[in-house]
Amino acid sequence: MTGLRADNLPSAQESLAQRFQLWTSAEFDLAHCPVRHILDRLGDKWTTLIVIVLALRPHRFSEIRRAIPDISKRMLTQTLRDLERDGLIARRVFPTKPPSVEYRLTAFGESLLEPLATLVVWAEENQSRIAKARAAFDAAELSPG
Amino acid sequence: MTGLRADNLPSAQESLAQRFQLWTSAEFDLAHCPVRHILDRLGDKWTTLIVIVLALRPHRFSEIRRAIPDISKRMLTQTLRDLERDGLIARRVFPTKPPSVEYRLTAFGESLLEPLATLVVWAEENQSRIAKARAAFDAAELSPG
DNA sequence: CCGGATCCTAGTCGATACTG
DNA sequence: CAGTATCGACTAGGATCCGG
Numbered sequence: 001m002t003g004l005r006a007d008n009l010p011s012a013q014e015s016l017a018q019r020f021q022l023w024t025s026a027e028f029d030l031a032h033c034p035v036r037h038i039l040d041r042l043g044d045k046w047t048t049l050i051v052i053v054l055a056l057r058p059h060r061f062s063e064i065r066r067a068i069p070d071i072s073k074r075m076l077t078q079t080l081r082d083l084e085r086d087g088l089i090a091r092r093v094f095p096t097k098p099p100s101v102e103y104r105l106t107a108f109g110e111s112l113l114e115p116l117a118t119l120v121v122w123a124e125e126n127q128s129r130i131a132k133a134r135a136a137f138d139a140a141e142l143s144p145g
Numbered sequence: 146m147t148g149l150r151a152d153n154l155p156s157a158q159e160s161l162a163q164r165f166q167l168w169t170s171a172e173f174d175l176a177h178c179p180v181r182h183i184l185d186r187l188g189d190k191w192t193t194l195i196v197i198v199l200a201l202r203p204h205r206f207s208e209i210r211r212a213i214p215d216i217s218k219r220m221l222t223q224t225l226r227d228l229e230r231d232g233l234i235a236r237r238v239f240p241t242k243p244p245s246v247e248y249r250l251t252a253f254g255e256s257l258l259e260p261l262a263t264l265v266v267w268a269e270e271n272q273s274r275i276a277k278a279r280a281a282f283d284a285a286e287l288s289p290g
Numbered sequence: 291c292c293g294g295a296t297c298c299t300a301g302t303c304g305a306t307a308c309t310g
Numbered sequence: 311c312a313g314t315a316t317c318g319a320c321t322a323g324g325a326t327c328c329g330g
Contacts, residue, residue, distance in 0.1 A: 043188015
């Protein structure tokens with residue numbers, strides 16, 4: 001407790017730091033932590049977007065492409081398969097002609113929505129602040145040369 | 146409202162879907178959305194880990210390296226600079242000899258902790274479930290093939 | 291001790307063409 | 311419509327050497 005920097009932190013944040021503490025303790029191998037794999041996956045270029053699109057309602061393959069215009073078929077296929085593999089989305093084929101395939105979040109996938117929304121909301125609320133910080137930083141780098 | 150798939154969603158999740166709905170509306174350009182840049186940054190290989198380490202207390206450069214054994218100097222330097230540029234961490238140089246440099250979260254950086262923790266906790270709680278889903282999926286791929 | 295500069299490899303992703 | 315296969319560009323990131 002005393003080892004933590006709790007000077008100006010509300011107590012909620014302090015317990016949060018303790019939570020991370022467990023996480024970084026020696027018995028926990030940060031280098032090979034399975035949580036890292038999950039975060040890597042979530043952090044990849046398309047996963048989050050696709051999950052958000054499917055959060056609205058089930059979509060067909062082409063619908064997702066239209067919703068995310070700059071994704072290629074290749075990446076869409078691949079990311080959908082990864083998400084299916086992880087049990088976050090379900091794939092359902094209708095034997096129509098031409099065939100159609102529907103993707104939807106599983107209940108498990110829906111459980112990810114709330115944590116994800118927390119982060120997205122933070123990003124939304126702070127994007128201008130980050131943009132300003134970047135501009136200020138870049139400007140400061142040039143003047144004192 | 147009726148367009149949403151609210152069949153088996155608790156109402157909290159429903160409003161969450163509506164939140165995403167705004168986000169994906171036509172006026173909002175998903176392809177060039179600034180939020181994507183932020184999530185990309187957060188999702189990169191090292192950012193999250195470094196933020197978590199600094200959440201515990203300020204660290205010196207070498208301390209962070211020890212906390213995250215498999216990061217290279219190159220990537221640590223680069224990621225720290227990016228985080229500083231975004232205003233999430235502060236860099237302080239002590240003119241000792243040899244010099245030492247301390248990194249700590251800014252107040253802004255601390256505001257990221259809670260959303261981040263939400264996601265990390267989810268990942269922690271569900272890692273075994275994902276591992277099982279992957280194993281099942283991979284097994285199913287081989288047998289009917 | 292901190293970290294910049296350079297070189298180089300390995301994985302990632304987009305474009306294109308093709309299948310069922 | 312919903313993919314698969316192949317190729318080539320791009321880049322993240324590790325190794326190494328060097329400077330303050």
